[in-house]
Amino acid sequence: MNTFQLNDGHKIPQTGFGVFMVEPNGPTEQVVLMALKAGYRMIDTAAAYFNEEDVGRAIRKSGIPRDEIYVTSKLWMQDYGYAAAKAGIDTSLKKLGLDYMDLYLLHQPYKDTAGAWKAMEEAVKAGKIRSIGISNHSLAFLKKLLPQMEILPAVNQMECNPFCQQKELRRLLNQYGIRLEAWYPLGHGNAELLQNEVLRGIAEKYQKSVGQVILRWHLQEGIVALPKSTSEAHIRENLQLYDFSLTDAEMAEIRGLDQGHGTHNPDDMNNEKILERYNVH
Ligand SMILES: NC(=O)c1ccc[n+]([C@@H]2O[C@H](COP(=O)([O-])OP(=O)(O)OC[C@H]3O[C@@H](n4cnc5c(N)ncnc54)[C@H](OP(=O)(O)O)[C@@H]3O)[C@@H](O)[C@H]2O)c1
Numbered sequence: 001m002n003t004f005q006l007n008d009g010h011k012i013p014q015t016g017f018g019v020f021m022v023e024p025n026g027p028t029e030q031v032v033l034m035a036l037k038a039g040y041r042m043i044d045t046a047a048a049y050f051n052e053e054d055v056g057r058a059i060r061k062s063g064i065p066r067d068e069i070y071v072t073s074k075l076w077m078q079d080y081g082y083a084a085a086k087a088g089i090d091t092s093l094k095k096l097g098l099d100y101m102d103l104y105l106l107h108q109p110y111k112d113t114a115g116a117w118k119a120m121e122e123a124v125k126a127g128k129i130r131s132i133g134i135s136n137h138s139l140a141f142l143k144k145l146l147p148q149m150e151i152l153p154a155v156n157q158m159e160c161n162p163f164c165q166q167k168e169l170r171r172l173l174n175q176y177g178i179r180l181e182a183w184y185p186l187g188h189g190n191a192e193l194l195q196n197e198v199l200r201g202i203a204e205k206y207q208k209s210v211g212q213v214i215l216r217w218h219l220q221e222g223i224v225a226l227p228k229s230t231s232e233a234h235i236r237e238n239l240q241l242y243d244f245s246l247t248d249a250e251m252a253e254i255r256g257l258d259q260g261h262g263t264h265n266p267d268d269m270n271n272e273k274i275l276e277r278y279n280v281h
Pocket of ligand 1: 017018019020021044045107135136157158182183184185186187188189190194209211212226227228229230231234235237238
């Protein structure tokens with residue numbers, strides 16, 4: 001699996017497989033097994049996806065050595081603050097059935113984010129987590145959090161695709177060597193994105209799908225993409241990104257599609273309402 005370098009010395013696969021909104025107790029296990037068989041070596045789950053157990057089962061059933069699979073999970077807001085985060089980390093490990101996670105993220109900014117981060121730093125020192133990072137941290141949140149951190153985040157996982165390119169945030173991330181990971185890399189299936197004329201033109205030229213062009217764009221931008229699919233054909237297709245490359249002019253053309261915002265505004269989240277919907281305890 002091709003990898004990118006992280007700022008903590010570890011490497012991360014360039015493309016991973018996301019399991020947001022895939023049902024637990026079977027469907028997630030099935031789809032992760034399918035993805036591993038297709039060649040994915042990174043799985044992105046979260047406490048709030050309620051399917052960490054399925055991910056762990058699929059990894060064990062796959063027969064692939066643990067150290068060849070990169071596992072990411074995320075701490076949910078309910079478990080922020082130092083003491084709660086320590087317990088939350090152990091719960092994720094237990095549910096996954098693993099003795100370490102490759103990457104663990106703060107799912108989004110909320111109340112005692114700094115206390116939760118301290119617990120994550122200690123878990124790195126204890127060997128429970130290899131790399132730690134954040135998610136949904138906009139410029140404003142990141143600027144507030146950075147001075148309180150002993151270990152810098154290795155990644156920031158944000159909504160990112162050709163319509164939402166996070167250009168300003170990426171300038172700050174680059175200063176700290178923090179790698180951007182893209183959620184909704186295919187726009188969550190947004191038809192306007194997947195049928196965009198510029199992207200379709202490029203796809204036709206290379207005899208590739210629009211999805212593959214979008215994922216290749218992420219790769220050439222140095223962004224880790226986490227496409228999700230429950231279709232076997234898409235799962236395979238989304239990994240076939242290395243038999244073509246976009247020219248500088250095509251990269252520039254795609255950069256021109258940026259609309260400057262995505263479907264979610266991390267600076268304006270109704271976290272209390274979200275917490276009512278996602279109770280991980
Ligand atoms: N940190 C966060 O707050 C956060 C938030 C959201 C998501 N995430 C992560 O990001 C991952 C990806 O997000 P997502 O799953 O919602 O969005 P996505 O990967 O952008 O889009 C998935 C949608 O695109 C379709 N699709 C997949 N491959 C395709 C292809 N080659 N051509 C056309 N359509 C294709 C899928 O349908 P089929 O099933 O039919 O293929 C599905 O409807 C999540 O699973 C999760 O791991 C993180």
